[in-house]
Amino acid sequence: MSRFLVRAVLVLTALMMLRAEFVLHAANKGSMGGDFWAYFTGSWVVRSGSTLDLYKAASENVDASDVVIDSKVTPEGDSNYVQTAQAHSIPVGGLYIYPPTLADLMTPLTLLSPKAALRVWYALSFAALIGAGVLIARLIGIKSVSHALPVLAGLMIFPPVFDCLTWGQVPLILLFIIVAAIALLVEGKRQSSALLFALAAAIKLTPLVVLLPLLAWREWKAVQAVTFWGLAILFALLAINGTGWLNLYFLHETPTLGAVLDFQNRSLGTVFHLLSIESGKAWSVSLAGISGNQPQQALFLWLGRALSVAAIGVACWLTCISAKTVKATDKVETIAAFLLIVCCIAPVSWLHAYVLAAPALAICGKRIWQRALFNWETVLFVCFLGSVSIFRFDAVKLLTPILGIALALMELYRLKYDRNRAKPDLVLASSAA
DSSP, X not given: OHHHHHHHHHHHHHHHHHHHHHHHHHHTGGGTTTTHHHHHHHHHHHHTTOGGGGGTTGGGTXXXXXXXXXXXXXXTTSOHHHHHHHHTTOOSEEOOOSOTHHHHHTGGGGGSOHHHHHHHHHHHHHHHHHHHHHHHHHHTTOOSHHHHHHHHHXXXXXXXXXXXXXXXOSHHHHHHHHHHHHHHXXXXXXXXXXXXXHHHHHHOSGGGGGHHHHHHTTOHXXXXXXXXXXXXXXXXXXXXXXXXXXXXXXXXXXXHTTOSOOTTOOSHHHHHHHHHHHHHHHHHHHTTTOSOOHHHHHHHHHHHHHHHHXXXXXXXXXXXXXXXXXXXXXXXXXXXXXXHHHHHHSSOOXXXXXXXXXXXXXXXXXXXXXXXXXXXXXXXXXXXXHHTTOOSOHHHHHHHHHHHHHHHHHHHHHHHHHHHHHHHHHXXXXXXX
16 A cells, blocks of 8 residues: 555656646746857857857856846847847847856857757757666666656656756756766776766866765776866867956856846755845844844855755765775766755756756656655655746745755765665675685
8 A cells, every 4th residue: 555655646746747847838938948049149159259258247246147138129339249149130048157168069050040050959958858868767777768768758747857948958968968977987988987077067067066976985087087088178168268268257257146036046045045135134123223134144145055065065974985895876876966966056056957856866766666665765755856846936946955955865875874784794795705
C-alpha cells in the first residue's frame, strides 16, 4: 500500500508539472525567444568589434538582469548595443549579462536573419535537451533507449525546461555540455571532460562549482586540466575581444546582478533581500521615524551570503574523501548535488536556471520510484518540484532555493553515510582474505 501511495504522489506531481507548463505557455505567449534576442544582439556587437558595449549598463551600476529594451522605440542616440538591435531589426530583448564567450560562439548566426537564427537556436536547444536526457539516463544506470523515455518525458514536463525554451535561454545547452563532461569524467577521459567543464564555465560562471568536488576528492590532475583549458579559453577571449571587458564584467556587471528585488528570481539571496526590506520597515517603525535601518538591512543581506557560503562549505565537508575510494556513481550524484546547490545560491536564478538541477532530480526520482518509501527525501523531492510548478504565490517561489539546498545536502549526507557504513564491511573482507 505504501509503495502504491508513493508512486501515486509522484504521478500527481508529474501532472502538476504538466499543468504548470500550460500556465507558463498562457502567461508567456508574447515572450517566445525573448532572451535569445539579447544573445543575438550581443553576437552582432562583438562581430562589429565593440565588445565593451555589451556591458553598457554595468558602467552605470544598473542590474542588467532586470532591464528590458525595446529596439523599436529606443531613441537613435542611445548606446551602440541598442543601435545595433535597431539596425538589424532585432525584436524586444534584455541586456547581455554573460561573459563574451556566448556572443563569440553565436557569431555565425549573424549570417542569418533574426527569425532564421531563432529557428536554428531552437533546433540546437531541442537537440541539447534530447542529448542531455539520454546522457542523464545513462549516468543513472539506464542503458536501454526505451527505459530512457521516462527520463526524457520527465525533462519535457519539468517547468524550468519549458521556461527555458519559451525564453530562448542558454541553460539547456549548458546542461548538455555539463552532463557530457560528467559522462567523460566517469569514463576516465580527463582532458575532454575538463575542456567541456571549462567551456560551460566560460559561457556562464555558475558551472565553476564543479571544481569544488574535484578539490574535495583531491583530483589534482582533473583540477589542473580544467584550469588549463579555462586559461586557454580566457586567452582566446582576450585575443578576440581585448582586455577592457574584464574590468566591466567582473568589477561592475557581476556585482550588480540580483540587486533588484524580483520574486521571479528564485535565489537564496532574494529570500534575504526580502527579509532585509521587511526588517527595514519594522526597524523604521520601531524607531518612530528615526533613520538607521540600513545596518539592519545590510545584516540580512550578509546573512544570506554567509548561509550560501555555509551551504557550499557543508557540501564540501560531506564530499571530502580520497579520489581512489570514490565510486563512479558517487561522482555523478555529488556533482549533480553541487549543481542543484549553485542553482539555489546564484545571485540570479530565474526559473529556467533550475534546468541544471535536472541530473540531481533524475537521480532522486529514480531512487524514490524504486524504493517507494515515505521519507524526508521523498517529501523534499515532491515539495521542491511543487515549488517550481506554482507561480501564483510569491512565498512558494521563495521556498524553492531553501528546499533545493536541503535536498542536495541530504543527498550528500546519504552518500557519506553509505560510505561510512561500507567501511566495516571492507575491513572484515580484507581481514578474512
